[in-house]
Amino acid sequence: MEALDYHAEERRKAEFDVEEMKIVWAGSRQAYEISDRVARLVASDPVFRKDNRTMLSRKDLFKDTLRKAAHAWKRIIELRLSEEEASKLRFFVDQPVFTDLHWGMFIPAIKGQGNEEQQQKWLPMAYKMQIIGCYAQTELGHGSNVQGLETTATFDPETDEFVIHSPTLTSSKWWPGGLGKVSTHALIYARLITDGQDHGVHGFIVQLRSLDDHLPLPGITVGDIGMKFGSGAYNSMDNGVLRFDHVRILRDQMLMGVSQVTREGKFMQSDVPRQLVYGTMVYVRQKIVADASCALSRAVCIATRYSVVRRQFGSHNGGPETQVIDYKTQQSRLFPLLASAYAFRFVGEWLKWLYTDVTQRLQASDFSTLPEVHACTAGLKSVTTSATADAIEECRKLCGGHGYLSSSGLPELFAVYVPACTYEGDNVVLLLQVARFLMKTVSQLGSGKKPVGTIAYMGRSEHLLQCRCEVERAEDWLKPNVILEAFEARAARMSVTCAKNLNNFANQEEGFAQLATDLAEAAVAHVQLIIVSKFIEKLQQDIPGKGVKRQLEILFNVYALSLLHKHLGDFVASGCITPKQGALANEQLRLLYSQVHFDNPSLLLYMVLLLERLLQSTSF
Numbered sequence: 154m155e156a157l158d159y160h161a162e163e164r165r166k167a168e169f170d171v172e173e174m175k176i177v178w179a180g181s182r183q184a185y186e187i188s189d190r191v192a193r194l195v196a197s198d199p200v201f202r203k204d205n206r207t208m209l210s211r212k213d214l215f216k217d218t219l220r221k222a223a224h225a226w227k228r229i230i231e232l233r234l235s236e237e238e239a240s241k242l243r244f245f246v247d248q249p250v251f252t253d254l255h256w257g258m259f260i261p262a263i264k265g266q267g268n269e270e271q272q273q274k275w276l277p278m279a280y281k282m283q284i285i286g287c288y289a290q291t292e293l294g295h296g297s298n299v300q301g302l303e304t305t306a307t308f309d310p311e312t313d314e315f316v317i318h319s320p321t322l323t324s325s326k327w328w329p330g331g332l333g334k335v336s337t338h339a340l341i342y343a344r345l346i347t348d349g350q351d352h353g354v355h356g357f358i359v360q361l362r363s364l365d366d367h368l369p370l371p372g373i374t375v376g377d378i379g380m381k382f383g384s385g386a387y388n389s390m391d392n393g394v395l396r397f398d399h400v401r402i403l404r405d406q407m408l409m410g411v412s413q414v415t416r417e418g419k420f421m422q423s424d425v426p427r428q429l430v431y432g433t434m435v436y437v438r439q440k441i442v443a444d445a446s447c448a449l450s451r452a453v454c455i456a457t458r459y460s461v462v463r464r465q466f467g468s469h470n471g472g473p474e475t476q477v478i479d480y481k482t483q484q485s486r487l488f489p490l491l492a493s494a495y496a497f498r499f500v501g502e503w504l505k506w507l508y509t510d511v512t513q514r515l516q517a518s519d520f521s522t523l524p525e526v527h528a529c530t531a532g533l534k535s536v537t538t539s540a541t542a543d544a545i546e547e548c549r550k551l552c553g554g555h556g557y558l559s560s561s562g563l564p565e566l567f568a569v570y571v572p573a574c575t576y577e578g579d580n581v582v583l584l585l586q587v588a589r590f591l592m593k594t595v596s597q598l599g600s601g602k603k604p605v606g607t608i609a610y611m612g613r614s615e616h617l618l619q620c621r622c623e624v625e626r627a628e629d630w631l632k633p634n635v636i637l638e639a640f641e642a643r644a645a646r647m648s649v650t651c652a653k654n655l656n657n658f659a660n661q662e663e664g665f666a667q668l669a670t671d672l673a674e675a676a677v678a679h680v681q682l683i684i685v686s687k688f689i690e691k692l693q694q695d696i697p698g699k700g701v702k703r704q705l706e707i708l709f710n711v712y713a714l715s716l717l718h719k720h721l722g723d724f725v726a727s728g729c730i731t732p733k734q735g736a737l738a739n740e741q742l743r744l745l746y747s748q749v750h751f752d753n754p755s756l757l758l759y760m761v762l763l764l765e766r767l768l769q770s771t772s773f
């Protein structure tokens with residue numbers, strides 16, 4: 154049989170409503186139709202070809218990216234695409250580009266932190282792309298520690314201007330995408346100084362290049378920081394370096410939504426939390442979580458197709474060899490990744506809802522859910538991107554030697570994806586933010602303040618700290634409430650243990666530093682609980698289509714039990730389950746793989762294959 158026949162054969166065996174599954178993946182019928190239409194648009198347009206990317210020189214790759222960006226913009230206008238359609242177009246073009254930062258950070262920062270007048274002044278120009286902006290926060294010396302930034306914005310009351318200056322080499326802005334070659338403007342973060350007093354880091358809009366000849370303006374030194382990891386990949390982006398030599402900007406170029414400086418040079422803090430200065434990062438972290446399932450499903454799709462076609466060993470009497478998908482080891486490495494793609498998809502949908510909710514609350518001056526939203530976006534960004542980056546590498550190995558070829562699509566996918574573990578907050582630094590939130594929650598238990606939302610389970614910690622898992626047989630692990638309680642108990646116990654251990658330190662900050670590893674692990678347990686619980690909530694919804702819900706239930710069990718198996722040490726050490734129950738979970742996981750394979754050899758497989766058309770991956 155030819156490779157295509159193997160694929161057709163596997164597709165033929167599917168026993169669930171494929172059209173309905175596509176809709177579940179997309180989120181709604183309308184979202185699916187948009188995705189399908191835009192995918193075809195991109196696939197049929199030769200300007201958007203991507204098969205030669207890894208062979209282009211940096212200069213040619215960059216030119217290719219500019220050509221694609223200009224063409225995309227032309228198509229968006231000609232076809233009057235909506236924002237959702239335009240975002241899909243960006244997704245299918247699939248090449249990091251300066252417009253990501255313009256639309257994804259520069260504009261949201263002005264919307265989120267600018268006052269009405271500033272929005273009216275800057276947004277129309279930005280929407281028409283008459284100006285192009287980037288997000289220049291990170292410096293050579295400080296990225297994670299935003300409060301450590303050194304660039305200064307000193308108010309000069311005589312001229313009603315700020316003087317933007319890079320006082321040291323380490324204060325050079327370093328990394329911003331779109332900065333190196335393209336941006337005319339930057340949203341920069343600098344220390345606000347009025348009358349000799351330092352008010353911490355605030356956002357300022359600074360013009361970098363002339364709108365006539367694109368040359369840097371006086372006092373601005375700007376350039377590209379050079380080649381990055383891998384061929385093709387993130388090298389399509391002009392990540393840049395930027396230095397200021399006493400550059401003057403008008404006072405109203407400080408974003409004044411969170412704090413203001415008056416004409417007299419008086420600093421005024423609005424009645425809103427200062428953390429709103431970090432709001433754009435929260436927005437993008439939420440987007441990154443939604444994107445994780447897309448990158449992961451691309452990789453899983455490639456590895457699955459390969460595993461169906463590839464045959465090694467096991468030929469009897471000259472018959473065909475065994476499809477590698479039939480090896481239990483291949484299944485146990487691949488199926489949890491497929492299940493994770495669906496889990497991340499659903500938690501991403503939920504996070505989008507949470508973000509929309511907090512935005513509406515903020516408009517009504519309700520800041521109560523901000524800490525939880527920060528913890529959820531930070532934690533989910535960390536856990537989903539780390540898992541996805543690891544999964545792409547695992548998919549490469551699942552394709553044997555062929556996975557190492559550029560034409561498999563996996564090396565470039567890995568190279569382009571892996572910085573997601575670092576940008577928008579290093580993943581460990583973000584986990585420690587979650588841990589801080591958890592420790593605060595634990596310290597408030599018993600104060601009468603009832604934990605709500607994703608930490609509501611902490612309110613039942615008395616029960617969760619002493620409950621016993623009732624699993625006696627492997628199939629008991631198929632019950633969602635059994636799984637949920639095990640994950641809740643593990644998360645609660647790990648957090649409470651950390652909190653107790655912290656109390657052994659006279660100095661809390663010192664304790665936090667010493668226990669950082671345990672705290673990060675407690676944060677992972679909490680975030681995995683969120684993902685598991687959102688998958689369960691999804692399954693409680695009405696999901697139409699023959700066999701669709703059943704398949705999602707199988708994927709849920711695979712996701713949860715494979716996590717339980719991977720983190721068995723945590724579950725057993727915190728006393729949530731016994732070693733025997735851990736072994737039963739593993740047994741059930743094995744049964745699940747083989748049950749899927751025995752009942753219908755292609756069910757899981759088919760779900761990946763259908764994603765292929767949607768995701769347009771470069772694949773075998």
Ligand SMILES: CCCCCCCCCCCCCCCCCCC/C=C/C(=O)SCCNC(=O)CCNC(=O)[C@H](O)C(C)(C)COP(=O)(O)OP(=O)(O)OC[C@H]1O[C@@H](n2cnc3c(N)ncnc32)[C@H](O)[C@@H]1OP(=O)(O)O
Pocket residue numbers: 229234235236239240243252253254256257258288290291296297298299300330428429431432434435437440523524527575576577578579582586589
């Ligand atoms: C019509 C046409 C349309 C076209 C459409 C085209 C579509 C194209 C769209 C594309 C979109 C794509 C999206 C974009 C692509 C992404 C590309 C990525 C490029 C990368 C960019 C970057 O990397 S930007 C730089 C990011 N930098 C970081 O993330 C830095 C990480 N560090 C920090 O966030 C902070 O320093 C910190 C949180 C680690 C520490 O902060 P700080 O020192 O102030 O704090 P404390 O720890 O003491 O905390 C104090 C207090 O504040 C709370 N807190 C901290 N952060 C937040 C927050 N963000 N929100 C709310 N609260 C926060 C913290 O919990 C503490 O609370 P307490 O209660 O006091 O404990």
Ligand SMILES: Cc1cc2nc3c(=O)[nH]c(=O)nc-3n(C[C@H](O)[C@H](O)[C@H](O)COP(=O)(O)OP(=O)(O)OC[C@H]3O[C@@H](n4cnc5c(N)ncnc54)[C@H](O)[C@@H]3O)c2cc1C
Pocket residue numbers: 254288289290291294295296297298327328329330387392572575576577578579580581582585669
């Ligand atoms: C491809 C790419 C695109 C980017 N785009 C932009 C952009 O458009 N705009 C922008 O402003 N920035 C951008 N950045 C910068 C990015 O946001 C930072 O690199 C990121 O925030 C991490 O900061 P850092 O580089 O200072 O890492 P560091 O903080 O120096 O991290 C180094 C190591 O130290 C550890 N570490 C640091 N602090 C702690 C701590 N408190 N406790 C425990 N461990 C710690 C980290 O876990 C990590 O292992 C981009 C980066 C990349 C790679």
